[in-house]
Amino acid sequence: MGHPPLPRFTYCVALLPAIPDRPCRWLQAATALVLVAVVVVLGILVLTRPGPSDSASQTALDTNKATTTTAAATTTTTTMTTFTVPSTTDSTPLVGSTSKRPFEAEVLVSRGEWRARGARNPGSVLMTPVMDVIVQHTAGYQCATRAECSAEVLRIQDSQMDWRHRPQPFSDIGYNFLVGGDGHAYWGRGWDTVGAHTYGWNTKSIGVGIIGTFTNETAPPALQSALRRLLEWGVSLGKLTGNYKIMGACQVQSSDSPGWSFMEDLRTWSHWSNYTSVPWACMT
Numbered sequence: 247m248g249h250p251p252l253p254r255f256t257y258c259v260a261l262l263p264a265i266p267d268r269p270c271r272w273l274q275a276a277t278a279l280v281l282v283a284v285v286v287v288l289g290i291l292v293l294t295r296p297g298p299s300d301s302a303s304q305t306a307l308d309t310n311k312a313t314t315t316t317a318a319a320t321t322t323t324t325t326m327t328t329f330t331v332p333s334t335t336d337s338t339p340l341v342g343s344t345s346k347r348p349f350e351a352e353v354l355v356s357r358g359e360w361r362a363r364g365a366r367n368p369g370s371v372l373m374t375p376v377m378d379v380i381v382q383h384t385a386g387y388q389c390a391t392r393a394e395c396s397a398e399v400l401r402i403q404d405s406q407m408d409w410r411h412r413p414q415p416f417s418d419i420g421y422n423f424l425v426g427g428d429g430h431a432y433w434g435r436g437w438d439t440v441g442a443h444t445y446g447w448n449t450k451s452i453g454v455g456i457i458g459t460f461t462n463e464t465a466p467p468a469l470q471s472a473l474r475r476l477l478e479w480g481v482s483l484g485k486l487t488g489n490y491k492i493m494g495a496c497q498v499q500s501s502d503s504p505g506w507s508f509m510e511d512l513r514t515w516s517h518w519s520n521y522t523s524v525p526w527a528c529m530t
Contacts, residue, residue: 374485380453403419
């Protein structure tokens with residue numbers, strides 16, 4: 247039985263499933279090639295598609311990147327904040343800063359500037375304002391420049407903190423402040439920490455060391471000016487009472503400090519107190 251006279255391509259497409267005629271075998275081969283190509287493409291898509299574990303890994307990686315970025319930003323912020331927060335052991339600003347008040351800019355020298363050693367412990371809190379200021383001379387060398395005075399303050403700290411100099415060394419320099427012939431005041435323990443300068447008076451007074459020995463020599467005007475300005479600053483900060491009293495150490499203990507010569511000057515100060523707890527106080 248013959249086939250109807252259809253166009254060859256139409257004939258093959260229409261009757262190929264039922265009649266595997268030789269003239270149509272080219273279409274069978276083409277169909278097979280198309281099917282193979284489709285299978286290959288589908289295989290490639292399946293192999294390259296990310297699985298659940300890959301998605302989880304990528305998500306974790308993205309999370310880690312975000313965390314790292316956040317941590318870096320936090321670190322940067324923290325670093326900048328730490329840089330601007332004053333130190334608890336030395337809250338005094340540096341000399342020469344334009345953000346400070348006149349006394350701090352012109353007279354005060356911070357612990358960092360005179361290269362102080364760190365205190366072994368923070369010390370006890372001094373309740374302020376206090377009424378009494380006790381002055382002692384350091385019984386060492388006088389100084390006339392900031393470099394000399396800084397070196398002498400550091401030497402005093404070393405002598406007070408080291409075992410080789412005393413059987414019971416201090417945890418820090420004993421004075422709250424020191425003043426020198428260079429006209430500067432040097433931050434010791436500061437206004438808010440109990441000093442170690444005058445037995446029986448440390449917890450209720452500010453101890454100031456005048457750098458040098460003033461038994462027979464008069465204290466330089468620059469030193470006396472720095473001391474006056476330091477005490478005025480203490481009043482302005484509320485660390486000293488407005489009616490504070492200043493005394494030489496020899497008025498409250500058996501001592502010749504702050505030197506007989508300096509005591510002659512100190513007795514002329516308006517805030518000087520003639521209080522004494524020893525009968526031979528400051529005898530010349």
